[in-house]
Amino acid sequence: MKETHVVGASQLDSRHVRVWSGVIKEDKLGLDLLYIQAKKWDNTTVGRPEIQKFVGALHGKRAKKGIFITTSTFSKDATEYADGVETKVILIDGAQLAELMFDYGVGVSTVNSYVVKRIDSDFFEDESVAEAAVGTAVK
Numbered sequence: 001m002k003e004t005h006v007v008g009a010s011q012l013d014s015r016h017v018r019v020w021s022g023v024i025k026e027d028k029l030g031l032d033l034l035y036i037q038a039k040k041w042d043n044t045t046v047g048r049p050e051i052q053k054f055v056g057a058l059h060g061k062r063a064k065k066g067i068f069i070t071t072s073t074f075s076k077d078a079t080e081y082a083d084g085v086e087t088k089v090i091l092i093d094g095a096q097l098a099e100l101m102f103d104y105g106v107g108v109s110t111v112n113s114y115v116v117k118r119i120d121s122d123f124f125e126d127e128s129v130a131e132a133a134v135g136t137a138v139k
Helices: 048-060 076-084 094-104 127-138
Strands: 005-012 018-025 033-040 065-070 088-092
Touching (some): 048 065, 048 076, 048 088, 065 094, 076 088, 088 094
Parallel strands (some): 033 065, 065 088
Antiparallel strands (some): 018 033
16 A cells, blocks of 8 residues: 655745645655645636646656646646646646545535445345345335
């Protein structure tokens, strides 16, 4: 099993956008690092210049991979740029972030849950009783 260690910091940038930057050490020695930047933007499309700055920072650290997360969306230019650079850059927008949160149960709570039951035929000693019970339950 892969052990991860996360180091990060939260701050406000010059435009008062909440920014979280961090590094995940995917092994104890830090041989495999994953750089992350998360920005909370409201109603602003993240453009190519922001992704270029991120990729530049990755190059400065000699990083091979990074994830850029926003609560907003990415422009087509930003997405095309990220897809075209040698460094592996994953872009996660607000919709995908929400989907991942639901998938992994992070920052969400259960409102309703449903239990589906079936007849346990092992409960009955006589199989004919179990078959009759299943037939009755289906009707």
